[in-house]
Amino acid sequence: MSYITNIIEETKENTNFRKVLFTGGRSQLVAMDIPPGGEIGEEIHPHVEQTLFFLSGSGKAILDGKESIINAGDVAVVTPGTKHNFINTGSESLKVYTVYAPANHIDGRIHATKVDADKDADDEAFGEAVI
Numbered sequence: 279m280s281y282i283t284n285i286i287e288e289t290k291e292n293t294n295f296r297k298v299l300f301t302g303g304r305s306q307l308v309a310m311d312i313p314p315g316g317e318i319g320e321e322i323h324p325h326v327e328q329t330l331f332f333l334s335g336s337g338k339a340i341l342d343g344k345e346s347i348i349n350a351g352d353v354a355v356v357t358p359g360t361k362h363n364f365i366n367t368g369s370e371s372l373k374v375y376t377v378y379a380p381a382n383h384i385d386g387r388i389h390a391t392k393v394d395a396d397k398d399a400d401d402e403a404f405g406e407a408v409i
Contacts, residue, residue, distance in 0.1 A: 281307070289333045289375045296389040306381035312337070312372040316392060317365040325408050326382045328356040330364065335372035338365045380408055 281300040285307075288299060292309040295316075300307040312318060312335070320340070332352045339346045339354050340363045348354065348364065356362045366372040382405045389395035 295392050298387045301381045301385035305379040308376050310374040312366040320363040322361050327379050330354045330376045333373040336368035337372045
């Protein structure tokens, strides 16, 4: 099972906080839309590496307590065990596409808002069970 899309257009058009686009045997592709003032939320993935590509917007990355400014065109790689958060400090949506290796969310899962994502106990349990 393979997957092809125009990730730039897919990410631009996505208005959901999180939309799982594809889950393979060893990785997962997700599009995100973080509204102004919003954030991904502080978290740690014990066994998952995450690479985030920032398509548009601006914000702040916090990796193990160290803050860095992020802008369109930037990339961040979060290694397993790193406490991290990404916060939209700009006036437009922070558009992100991210690759998890291995998958961190239930295949096909869509969360319209962060509140929806935070309420999804099954998806959270899936991510915590990844070894």
